[in-house]
Amino acid sequence: MIVKGLLGVLLAVGVSYHFVGPILLNDTPHEVPTLPENNWGPIGAKEDSSIRPFKIDIPKNVIEDLKQKLSGTRNLTPPLENTGWSYGVSGAYLKTIIDYWRNKYDWYKRQELLNKYPQFITQIQGLDIHYIHVKPSKALKNGKPLRVLPLLLVHGWLGSVVEFQKIIPMLTTPRPDADFVFEVIAPSLPGYGFSQGAVRPGLGHAQIAVIFKNLMIRLGFNKFYTQGGDWGSAITSDIAILFPERVLGSHLNMCWVSGPRAMFWQFLGSYFPSFVVDPEHVAKLYPMSKHWSRTMEESGYFHIQATKPDTVGVGLNNAPAGLAAYILEKFSTWTNPDYRFRGDGGLLEKFTLDELLDNVMIYWVTNSITTSVRLYAESFSAENRDKLDHIQSYVPTACAVFPHEILYIPEKIAKLRFKNLTQFNHLPRGGHFAAFEEPKVLADDVWTFVKNLERA
Template identity: 40%
Template sequence: GLDIHFVRVTQKTRKNEKKEAILFLHGWPGSFLEYLDVARRLNSSSNTNYDLIIPSLPGYGYSDAPVRPGMNPTQIARIMQNLMQRLGHSSYIVCGGDWGAIIGTSMAQLYPGHVRGLYVTLLVSSMTWKHYIQLALGHYISPSLLLDNDEQEFLINRYSPSQYAKYLWQESGYFHLQATKPDTIGYALNDSPIGLAAYILEKWSRWSNNETDIDQSINSGLDRFTLDQLLSNVVLYWTTGTITSSMRLYFEYFSQALSGDDDKILNGPLAASVPVAVINYRNELIYIPRAIARAKYPNIKLWLYHTTGGHFASIEKSQEYVRDIEKFLLQF
């Protein structure tokens, strides 16, 4: 088996006193460091007794890297379920963005009796040709065909089809590279700390500030984070030598999707018994309208918009992130 690194933030309580267990799952190019401030705020801002578990995904940070092919999001979901069971939690909340949202969604599909709530900042929903037609009709003919009133401005001004196509063209090259040839770029990045920093920080820049062209901003959005936050994450990748193993998750996911082996998990809906919170940040990579999201997430209890914030919201907007978690917990 693999050794899985995790941080546990908990409070001392009386014997048999119930705790609210929350599993935080990071993505790429992030790490467990993304959730440390959230954990600190949760632990100090509420009367609830929390047991907060923040693991490093396999191949990331201090967790072992897989030595055999096949470590896709579904397999990681099983590992995370085993981790929570070993820590004594048969029922827990899962919070995540990026890969964390994909893995958390898989956990909710595989273990609806254990995942008592799913909180995501990036939706995972397979878009069919019917959905793309809906998007086009909603944008060019009548937004009310697809969008609620509070969605219309959020989607039309930020995610029009033409804007979104341009954005994907400019920003999705990394995905194709990492989904097909992760080791090639990995060897290069492991050979140069400057190259590694440039590769990672470019993602933190654009995925937090996609409303401004890079050449129009001096820092391109990196001032939303402290230097310590940015460099701690880069140094973690450098000192552990995990940039290559972290990028292999894209290859495994792509292989899984093409094989069709886990089609029901990747494309099927969650059980209606699992409540879901969807938190939308304006500078997030992807936005999926609520009408489409309901097909995969039938029990959406909380759907919120933030006019600022992006892909790394747990660091950039940690106070709002915690507040939204607490709102979600009041829903059930």
């Protein structure tokens, strides 16, 4: 029986390879579409190419209203016995968070901290885009000027530019073994935080790539490096595909490859793992049923945000406790899946409550959770779905693979899309929010990638 089953598998794989293989394994470069530079702002609004200094300055009545809403939080349902956060955020622990938020969290002190880096707003394609812009702390080495390399740093959903508070100085401070240093530009995605959201449909991650390319040109950078995770990974990959002449190198801490070719190799690897993944990393991808079940468990939010983002936004925009629950649950399970079995969700293993609430506050004080989750609906609309996801990138690329990332793509599959994959590192610790959790680990990987490219 075992022999018959094995022969059946071999026959299925052989037939698939013979008939479907030529299509799936075709490595001919795809034609890159040209995306129009649409105006996403209100019709008739005055064009403004100026760059305006910006500081976060939230009116007191907004904070007073927040505290009033927090004090009116209804009794939270306690979790089932011995379930931790496996059913979602624990009502018992969320009560602790809300008490801290209302009585101990000092927004004005935190606002001052968040204003420590220079911030600006400029209008790109009709939208006011907010960004942090930090120049090197020192651009000299042994009395000689260092080369200053622009680095576009892009966050994802559930995060914000708050994630970069600790990594920015690690990138803008010279290192003794490098003859360059970074100048960091970290924009808020359109519809996130202090960046204006689109007023009409169609602004998916590929279109944001066009906006951010134009932002860099506005700032005088015709060529630049990029780094991104989550949506930031998709957006910076898109920039590399659409504008390869602009990108010196693309560093990703969430390399993603989709399409039939990737699925074919992943399926083949479920029978012959060595075809796809190195032996020491097989458990990160197989058995497929285990990892797909885990993906399904974590992706309920994805479906609702890709279909009815405005509905979910209503409750989150009006209940700070609900907003905190929705956001912080992912900072538990996406940091380490084992944290969902703990009563405190493991939140304080990598973060402080102040840091986590800083990020929640960016969504609350700007009323931007609805416009942020629309990115899912726009990116997975019939028009935008797979617009660039199947197209190869030929820009030098690095994949930083953190052990607790929610999705794992082995190097062999990554090379199906990233044709100039010059660095693929399995890093010692960390999860989805790499810049926030392990800023030094991520910064070191970025420095290594760029040093190798610059020396070459």
